[in-house]
Amino acid sequence: MPPTSGDEIETLIATMARLPGLGPRSARRIVLHLIRRRAGQMAQLAALMASVAEHARECLVCGNITQSDICPICEDPGRATGEICVVTDVADLWALERGRAFHGRYHVLGGSLSALDEIGPEDLRIPQLIARIAEEKVTEVILALSATVEGQTTAHYIAEALAPTGVAVTGLAQGVPIGGELDYLDDGTITAALRARRQF
Amino acid sequence: MPPTSGDEIETLIATMARLPGLGPRSARRIVLHLIRRRAGQMAQLAALMASVAEHARECLVCGNITQSDICPICEDPGRATGEICVVTDVADLWALERGRAFHGRYHVLGGSLSALDEIGPEDLRIPQLIARIAEEKVTEVILALSATVEGQTTAHYIAEALAPTGVAVTGLAQGVPIGGELDYLDDGTITAALRARRQF
Numbered sequence: 001m002p003p004t005s006g007d008e009i010e011t012l013i014a015t016m017a018r019l020p021g022l023g024p025r026s027a028r029r030i031v032l033h034l035i036r037r038r039a040g041q042m043a044q045l046a047a048l049m050a051s052v053a054e055h056a057r058e059c060l061v062c063g064n065i066t067q068s069d070i071c072p073i074c075e076d077p078g079r080a081t082g083e084i085c086v087v088t089d090v091a092d093l094w095a096l097e098r099g100r101a102f103h104g105r106y107h108v109l110g111g112s113l114s115a116l117d118e119i120g121p122e123d124l125r126i127p128q129l130i131a132r133i134a135e136e137k138v139t140e141v142i143l144a145l146s147a148t149v150e151g152q153t154t155a156h157y158i159a160e161a162l163a164p165t166g167v168a169v170t171g172l173a174q175g176v177p178i179g180g181e182l183d184y185l186d187d188g189t190i191t192a193a194l195r196a197r198r199q200f
Numbered sequence: 201m202p203p204t205s206g207d208e209i210e211t212l213i214a215t216m217a218r219l220p221g222l223g224p225r226s227a228r229r230i231v232l233h234l235i236r237r238r239a240g241q242m243a244q245l246a247a248l249m250a251s252v253a254e255h256a257r258e259c260l261v262c263g264n265i266t267q268s269d270i271c272p273i274c275e276d277p278g279r280a281t282g283e284i285c286v287v288t289d290v291a292d293l294w295a296l297e298r299g300r301a302f303h304g305r306y307h308v309l310g311g312s313l314s315a316l317d318e319i320g321p322e323d324l325r326i327p328q329l330i331a332r333i334a335e336e337k338v339t340e341v342i343l344a345l346s347a348t349v350e351g352q353t354t355a356h357y358i359a360e361a362l363a364p365t366g367v368a369v370t371g372l373a374q375g376v377p378i379g380g381e382l383d384y385l386d387d388g389t390i391t392a393a394l395r396a397r398r399q400f
Binding site: 007008009011012015016019020021022026028029030031032033034035038039041042043044045046047048049050051052053054055056065067089090091094 | 207208209211212215216219220221222226228229230231232233234235238239241242243244245246247248249250251252253254255256265267289290291294
């Protein structure tokens, strides 16, 4: 790393280089870019980052990242109260919001069940989900979890835990992704899409 | 972008997405990573960035990025005063320092001459370089400029400007890069390497 340009600049590059998707080369490039704009963009970015670091927290209802106690989605009276979409992570919530297809509310688990990593239901906001079903007038819980072993284990656990409440539990459809070429799809996806085939 | 997680988080993602090498997806990933570590890493990074934004400036002698008036290289009594290596940019200075092969001092031009972009010698710290030759006991100026049209135009301009001072002006060798396979090299490089061939 640059051994001659002041300790803080070196430390900044080393810190940036540890961010996901970045490395020493891209961190150096970004830091030089910012230093050239140090009075404007860099000072603004630093202030913004400090403010988000101070104010960002989890929505008390759904676990979304927000800057108030209750996130804008949970507070929005225009969103259907009867549907809760369960996601693993805030990144998944953002992805669903970009799709603009879901108009209910969310519940962020914060991870997947894992015996190996000793992550149990209490670590995942599952008790809070069960409490919401009782408190809010929920008619459908959509499990938008990853189609991985951990995701599907978590989905089955939640479906069983919710069975006594009588709420409808659904999952995302599995099949060929839009724009997907059959030739490049794995066997599991093709088999799932064939089994779940529908009237044309 | 995530329309539901507070204006500042959105703005932070949008700002990060404009940094070189990043885009909306990588910016979202980095911001989520930081928000998960908001009390520690994110607050530290923000403070570090604010401090660098406030204190970073150009070395009054060579133009290197530093946090004092004179950079550690110019202040280091262990570095040869007789050799000045001229580079386009601070990134090039850092690259040369990582190589640990040069033990003299630097002079950062801050760009290349360009008639198109109306960048003249006064915009490039070339007058300061000529002044340094007179003030310091310089015996050799090494032009470590890019092997591009702009870089070589700048190199020729500097060599002519320095001719009256009688200082030795050298340039980096051109040839096959270490680890380079001839098959993948462009014709220009192969021709330059052949012309500059040396006794084995």
